Amino acid sequence: MTFENLGLIEPILKALEAEGYKYPTPIQEQSIPILLKGKDLLGCAQTGTGKTAAFAIPILQHLYKNKTSDKGRRKIKALVVTPTRELAIQIGESFTTYGKFTGIKNTVIFGGVKQLTQTQALQRGVDVLVATPGRLLDLIDQGYISLRDVEYSVLDEADHMLDMGFIHDIKKIIAKLPSKRQSLFFSATMPTEIIALSSKILGNPEKVTINPEQTTAEKVEQAVYFVSKGNKPKLLTHLLQTEVFGSVLVFSRTKHGADRIVKLLGKANIKAAAIHGNKSQASRQRALENFKNGEVSILIATDIAARGIDVEELSYVINYDLPNISETYIHRIGRTGRASLSGVALSFCDGEERPYLKDIQKLIGKEVPVITDQPYEDDGTFIPSKKNSRSQQRPQSRSGRPERSGGGRSSSGRNAGSSRNKSSASGRSARGHRSTGSTSQSKPRRSFSKKSN
Numbered sequence: 001m002t003f004e005n006l007g008l009i010e011p012i013l014k015a016l017e018a019e020g021y022k023y024p025t026p027i028q029e030q031s032i033p034i035l036l037k038g039k040d041l042l043g044c045a046q047t048g049t050g051k052t053a054a055f056a057i058p059i060l061q062h063l064y065k066n067k068t069s070d071k072g073r074r075k076i077k078a079l080v081v082t083p084t085r086e087l088a089i090q091i092g093e094s095f096t097t098y099g100k101f102t103g104i105k106n107t108v109i110f111g112g113v114k115q116l117t118q119t120q121a122l123q124r125g126v127d128v129l130v131a132t133p134g135r136l137l138d139l140i141d142q143g144y145i146s147l148r149d150v151e152y153s154v155l156d157e158a159d160h161m162l163d164m165g166f167i168h169d170i171k172k173i174i175a176k177l178p179s180k181r182q183s184l185f186f187s188a189t190m191p192t193e194i195i196a197l198s199s200k201i202l203g204n205p206e207k208v209t210i211n212p213e214q215t216t217a218e219k220v221e222q223a224v225y226f227v228s229k230g231n232k233p234k235l236l237t238h239l240l241q242t243e244v245f246g247s248v249l250v251f252s253r254t255k256h257g258a259d260r261i262v263k264l265l266g267k268a269n270i271k272a273a274a275i276h277g278n279k280s281q282a283s284r285q286r287a288l289e290n291f292k293n294g295e296v297s298i299l300i301a302t303d304i305a306a307r308g309i310d311v312e313e314l315s316y317v318i319n320y321d322l323p324n325i326s327e328t329y330i331h332r333i334g335r336t337g338r339a340s341l342s343g344v345a346l347s348f349c350d351g352e353e354r355p356y357l358k359d360i361q362k363l364i365g366k367e368v369p370v371i372t373d374q375p376y377e378d379d380g381t382f383i384p385s386k387k388n389s390r391s392q393q394r395p396q397s398r399s400g401r402p403e404r405s406g407g408g409r410s411s412s413g414r415n416a417g418s419s420r421n422k423s424s425a426s427g428r429s430a431r432g433h434r435s436t437g438s439t440s441q442s443k444p445r446r447s448f449s450k451k452s453n
């Protein structure tokens, strides 16, 4: 299957070619024909599958074909609502990229920053608006936005909208949309509340499901290190100094933990930046930019802050803390192994986190090999204490709004002499590790080689 076979118009084909996209991903192959026919779509897919292009391309094609010679300001014809600023920016960039030969204009609005540049862009007129829910409602209330002319609406990452407490905002937004429109609804998971919400939004939708197991979990090489909580900083330092090169995204469960990791690495002369909700939006953006352009090769992120991170050729994901929600693990490792690339995901698992590992393995349907050839191996002895018990913990995002504020101060390079670009140019291979079954998990010696293909 090629993009031509999908019936795409020349200006879009040209943009895809310029981007180096050769073949549609499964979600694109399945969704684009449905959307070009004008049908509603319920997509069960996560970021990393090529989902953005799956909805942006048909919307651009419709808008291009229905372009009128109307004089006056452009009206918002397509609305994409997404939970985080990072995702919103990413989606806006995708519309710009895929639509660069179509003349279709987009803008992105999100909270946590002054509204002036956003309202100015809106006043100049756009065809596609990408928005986070709070700022969208705010600017509607202030009279800067009218949804009257919307013909295409996309609700992206619906399950995260729910996690972040956006459900009421979403309902308010939906109520303001014209009833005659094409609706698209994407969610990585489909809990009952999400199914109920989708049925309010969609008419008689076609469904497309892209299994996470088929995508990231199968493509990404994974391994786990058993290590005590106290030894995690040492193990991370050791790996970054010896065998993990290239761009590395380290996940921390908490914002505080992310800052602590940056400091600990700093003591070992390893430069890293943190991105999480206690940072200002500007510094979050700066850290992300520096990570994308290679000035900083190690980024420490919380789950929410990482939602919009789309770094081509991300070499490694390291789960410094294992998530207690298994789906989060899939989201995290999906940061690497994007579209046509392979990746490596390494997880640190302390005694308390072993039940999480079990849940993850159940979800991905396979055992994650254990690396035993490492200096800080933990025998897994764990005496639970009330203080340490995480059984009550909820995922970080359930508390309310998405994290406001952002970006770590950037710093660059691994420790002196080791540069991200050097290692990425050389093919970035992590050295061999011995993995054995110190628990029920038994695997022979393994080596990770991160290839981009």
Ligand code: AMP
Pocket: 020, 021, 022, 023, 024, 025, 028, 046, 047, 048, 049, 050, 051, 052, 053, 310, 312, 338, 339, 340
């Ligand atoms: P998404 O799931 O939309 O976040 O996309 C994940 C990544 O895959 C992004 O970096 C896209 O640029 C890339 N991508 C999307 N579609 C394709 C394709 N057909 N071929 C190659 N890369 C793609």
